Amino acid sequence: MGAGFMADDTNDLVVLTTTLTEFEGAVIVGALEEEGIQAVEDGGFISGFKAEAPGGVRVVVRQVDADRAREVLRQIRENEGRVDWSKVDVGEPE
16 A cells, blocks of 8 residues: 555555546645545556556545545535635746
């Protein structure tokens, strides 16, 4: 499993959601971590492949955090499209 979890935690992990892109998965992981919920992305390497096999990025959390993580995810999805990009630091142009 991804970095961030101890070996003992792997039996207590659950998939919170599956996203189509690594970017979307990273946004969710970042939001969860801001709320103190440990999360990782799993499967990002194959998400961009165009193949018959389904791909995707799984966002994984510990079972004990799952209910709270679902609430954070619900809030993220509720606020989708309401980003004030003038307040988002997207870095310097290259």
